[in-house]
Amino acid sequence: MALFKLSLRRCTVFAILFVFVISSLAAVAGDREIKIKIAEYPTSFDFNCPQGAAWEINGTMGKITAADRCQVTGVLTAKAVRRYHVMVLSTSLEDEDVLTAELEKWQIQGIAAKVMIIGSEIYADDSKTVIIDNRRADVAVGVFPDRPSAQAMVDKLAAQGQSSWIYEEIVSLARGSLTLKINGQVMATGPDMLLQPQQSLHLKKVEYGKGYSWHGYADRDYTGRTLFVRWGAQDAMDCVLVAGLEYVLPGVVVSEISAKAEIGALQAQAVAARGEIMANIGVRHAQEGFDTCSEQHCQVFYGDTAYTIDVGRKIVPTSGQVLTEANGKLLSAVYSANCGGHSEANHFVWTTKPNPILGGVWDHQNPPALDLSEEKQVTDFIKNPPKCNCNNPNVEGGNRFRWSKSMTTTEWKAVENQLAIGRIKNITDIARGFSGRIYRMTFVGERGNKTVMKELNIRRLFGGFASACFVADYKRDAASYITSADFFGAGFGHGVGMCQTGAQSLARQGWIFSRILAHYFPGSILKKMY
Secondary structure (H helix, E strand, O other): OOOEEEEOOOOOOOOEOOEEEEOOOOEEOOEEEEEEEEEEEOOEEEEEOOOOEEEEEOOEEEEEOOOOOEEEEEEEEEOOEEEEEEEEEEEOOOOHHHHHHHHHHHHHOOOOOEEEEEOOEEEOOOOOOEEEEOOEEEEEEEEEOOHHHHHHHHHHHHHOOOOOEEEEEEEEOOEEEEEEEEOOEEEEEEOEEEEEEOOEEEEEEEEEOOOOOOOEEEEEEEEOOEEEEEEOOOOOEEEEEEEEHHHHHHHHHHHHOOOOOOHHHHHHHHHHHHHHHHHOOOOOOOOOOOOEEOOOOOOOOOOOOOOHHHHHHHOHHHOOEEEEOOOOOEOOOOEEOEOOOEOEOHHHHOOOOOOHHHOOOEOOOOOOOOOOOOHHHHHHHHHOOOOOOOOOOOOOOHHHOEEEEEEOHHHHHHHHHHHOOOOEEEEEEEEEOOOOOEEEEEEEEOOEEEEEEOHHHHHHHOOOOOOOOEEEEEEEOOOOOEEEEEEEEEOEOOOEOEEHHHHHHHHHOOOOHHHHHHHHOOOOEEEEOO
């Protein structure tokens, strides 16, 4: 059931650690077939197939009727093995001069940096013609057997002003056995299971929102050709659905944006979501045997709901359409809930090469003359905001345009504990992107200093802020150490690409999806991929 094979690509300019190449995406009429992980279970799960199904485990085959109660139990025998690489640059394979200069920079410091080729080529139906090249070149400066060791290097580099991140390589998936029971009777045991529903599949107690405040469990319905079940990278049984991308998209759209949004916003979301899935095939889950997952890590997909049929009908005019760059490269059309008034540039949020299409735009018909990287101006922008598309209380997400948070002494102590530098006396070296989001800040403590880089790390440090675009009024004790704070912020999410709230507001004004996409992704080209 493995979908990936290892291949090597010669290059005289830089060292290559590994390359992952994916097999072609099988096509059905007007669609693309993808493999999406829809659930994971640590020990067991229950399911049924309302129209019946066929199953196979370790060469043993059988049938499931509509009335059958089915259960799969699992026994883990070996955990997944990982390696943790510290990365300092992500760029395209064609940027050989950039990569050479980066390797030489680290060589001068006595560090043997390497280039890792992440991603894959996606082929047409003939399995020979490349239709999408998702490969990128990342520069690694260290590899570690565990995440804490890798994080120590990330922290060390941050103190030197160097942004970095941790890439988790799956060396081997977990191993174990699966046992299928039908109506309480054991049918077969083996390392994996293949299930082919006649039409639909009903999975019980699917976990969602793991690690988030909305975490929970729900029964879910799916329509797909095949379900693979096997042990995965998280030491749990992975349920991977093989289905058409155009089937998956309506479920993604209603999960990521309001199903009640105007048609222009729904269609813009469909194009962005389709591009995000296709641009990350062979990238985010390169070693795990599937293309995308149904959680926030990729894009949320809850399967068949009461809204998917209606939304599916509305987004049909966008079928197969994606955004590309001028050179034809597929654009990863990212989006966030509410940009707060100005979207952010990709290189401030992630350690990637600046992309003019993702450079950030005002979500405003008449942009104000403000420099949001400057403290006084961003403070005025947050506390006295101008009129913006995403400041619309009549559309979903409009209430996320501005936010505030009062942090108690206990909550501030939790921040100090994470930083591990004792009581904090000052916060300096604050650097902001074009949207006002902070991408670097240094904490001065009684036992040293700690620099935190990138907006997601900053948001997590403070307990999960809605965005990294904020200003603060700090409260201090008699010795001038910070004890608590009042925060005032703008937006929800990383802010790069399309603002979902703004898109809904523009659609209400009559904008069609192509115009909405051109606003948030200036310079992009709308193209029919299949």
